[in-house]
Amino acid sequence: MSFLYVAIGGFFGSMARFSFAKLTGKHPIGTWIVNITGSVLLALLVRFHVSEAISEWLWLSAGAGFCGSFTTFSTFGNETLNLLLEHRYFTALLYIICSLAVSFTAVILIL
Helix, strand or coil, rough: HHHHHHHHHHHHHHHHHHHHHHHHCCHHHHHHHHHHHHHHHHHHHHHHHCCCCCCCHHHHHHHHHHHHHHCCCCHHHHHHHHHHHHCCCCHHHHHHHHHHHHHHHHHHCCC
């Protein structure tokens, strides 16, 4: 049953990610927003799961499934590489630093 919960959450996460990419015109800011919001949501879910405030099925579907497919490290890597290939070094560096710093800061504040 666990696989089904993760699969259902993954379906909705991937559809949300795809919709957001279409909405933002596949711009790196879209990936940045998705990864930040996904990190915050996952941190909240971890906190609730550890304190047993949410059920196992909700953790599996929302945490592992939805957040796992909503956030996307591969797109982040690809967009960073494209910025480097376009010789937009400062933008690539800023993208990396902001993505990591904001994500980690948000997670630390939540946990």
